[in-house]
Amino acid sequence: MPSALPLGDPAPADGLLPASAVREAASRPFGVYLHVPFCRVRCGYCDFNTYTATELRGVSQSDYASHAQRETRFAAAALERSGIASRPVSTVFFGGGTPTMLPASDLAGMLGSVRDAWGLAPGAEVTTEANPDSVDAAYLQTLAAAGFTRVSFGMQSAVPHVLATLERTHDPERVPLVVEWARAAGLQVSLDLIYGTPGESLADWSLSLESAIACDPDHLSAYSLIVETGTKLARQIKSGAVALPDEDLQADMYELADARLAEAGYGWYEVSNWAKDEAHRSRHNLSYWQGHDWWGVGPGAHSHVGGVRWWNVKHPAAYAGRVLADESPAAGRETLDAETQRVERVLLTTRIRDGLPIAELTPAGRAAVAGLIADELVDAKAALRGSVRLTLRGRLLADAVVRRLLADA
Template sequence: MAGALPLGDPAPVDGLIPASASVGASERDFGVYLHVPFCRVRCGYCDFNTYTATELRGVKQSDYASQAVLEVESAGRILKESGLPQRLVSTVFFGGGTPTLLPATDLAKMLQAVRAEWGIAPGAEVTTEANPDSVDAAYLASLAEAGFTRVSFGMQSAVPSVLATLERTHDPDRVPLVVRWARDAGLDVSLDLIYGTPGETIENWRASLEHAISQAPDHLSAYSLIVEEGTKLARQIRRGDVVPTNDDEQAEFYELADELLATAGYHWYEVSNWAKDAAHESRHNLSYWRSQDWWGVGPGAHSHVGGVRWWNVKHPAAYAERVLSGVSPAVGRETLDEATRELERVLLLSRIRTGIPIASLSASGRHEVAGLIADELINARAALSGSIELTLKGRLLADAVVRRITE
């Protein structure tokens, strides 16, 4: 949902998907992503497709849920008319933006549309992102009653100076409260952290990790700060107002995260994600890394079904105009060729702990395995069992590993 839309072919106004996408569809999971493109303020590091009240060009947040429902209903029709088999939804994820800026009843309405159109599989994972200052106990209880099972809080840091640099508005003391309220509602809890903020010290990062671990979440994400061109933070760095964290510091932050989280009983299952156990791994994100199928609802949302990828118009005003007129909001798409699909398969699977079956690599990729073991980039024991699993060093150099097994 971030940055400029990719290049591709124009999407057809009826949204119909090529017949090739139906091949093997019954063997793939089907998930739904619902993008809520609203934020109270724009954080200086963020280039996601989000809009504050002054950027909406007359669009009302109160109308958005009904517009998203129209796309869900259209999506069901498009999949049927394109010859895709009916599949229950295995995961639902509300992202943004800040989905919880909308009333809980709006999120419930959107989830009910997904349930009515496709059905939701028993035991499905239903997640929303939330800022710690955008929910209270009653709101979280309403989500649980509507069928949500999981909430992912954007904690980012426990250090006020770091939060200020990121322009995050919540008080760190709010995090224990929202975690407790989510637990009381019966929701699983994930905490999202960011490391490598300009000015952040290793002691700052340790304090954030320890604070997050003390909340005993089911799942934690720790992402390095990426300075995206066009953001306020990028301009600050270019002017010399702040000094970016260098690669060695980023590596030190990551190594500390892995050490503290492992000691606390969390296992890494994807380069930037840790969970208490397999049951609490993010199934929705795993579906992305395993190249499963998903429909993305909302402005700028991306979808992928059977090697066909498409993306919606970005601005909420353009999105509203299309869905209200019965036109597909998709603006561009691409059908991936076999070489591209294979490259993406290796790129994505290399990030998760279960790894890539060595036998599925090309001959040149298989030839690299011995060297990767010697360089301590992949786990020797896993390789003997037939799969590639990154070591800690390999996770820090994941892109280099991918290049070696795909060239």
């Protein structure tokens, strides 16, 4: 089942933000995330806030787009009442779940509500996630006509037995076809891969990489499989039915991915993400790592504006009840103090190729950089230019690097 929401302070029903969130808001980029919490089946490794048809209990999937549009209108009004002037949206991201389980017209309507509420900045990036078996050529053309610019396909693997372990239902041979359809519609394409699935060999992973590269996407993400507590996969591992992912093998897989993607012309820009060039990086995901503002629409969606973070109630029925009553669907929120924001900036910015300015570290953090260079975890030339940039070895040990940079925190 989906993971639990974090603890926090009560969130006001009117959605108003404190004065601290208003300061310098005009200078901060603004994005919108729209969560579509529906899946045809629940994959055994997934703990995202998603629901199959039998789990909806008293709410209809067909009504969801109108509920999301109501929250979007509520969001615009709440920001205005809080004293934050309207900012055009730089990035929009539809995630899930499987957003493309909804009709293309529903996604177009949800995007239209964002456009009506705030406007889209020139060149705005608009992305939806999709499963390869959830779209056809006409669907993708409808999205492009509505203003979508990117689609991110959940490929995960090209190897049938790996997909079966992950309980993914698509035919891997369909991936090149949907990529072709997306390109024909004028959409940029990203492919998502997962490595380290129990039973997956290095040869299996190599085949998946080669298959993904052969599709010539603009962007690739490769995430190591994480066994989340409470998932079916976690229970299978606990019972001994499935082996625990091998961390050493996962490290070998990451190194292979980085080498093959570099050979194919893709550069890493975040620990798990590669793009053909800067123009094809996921600007929406970068906005999270860079601490920008975003409003998260939908059940369980998280938001962040000016150091205030909040999260919505999880179940679609509870969510619908809130938005239909013109109340904030937020279940709780927290206001981040300066030290928490500093720690989070080190944690997130270190993962990006552009690097973390050394000047932002404490004296103890700055002193730790020399040791990190000696251990070949941080690039020496970048450090001389004033930033912490992870080496390949550093990317594999990113959490350890951050702990050393924050040792005095």
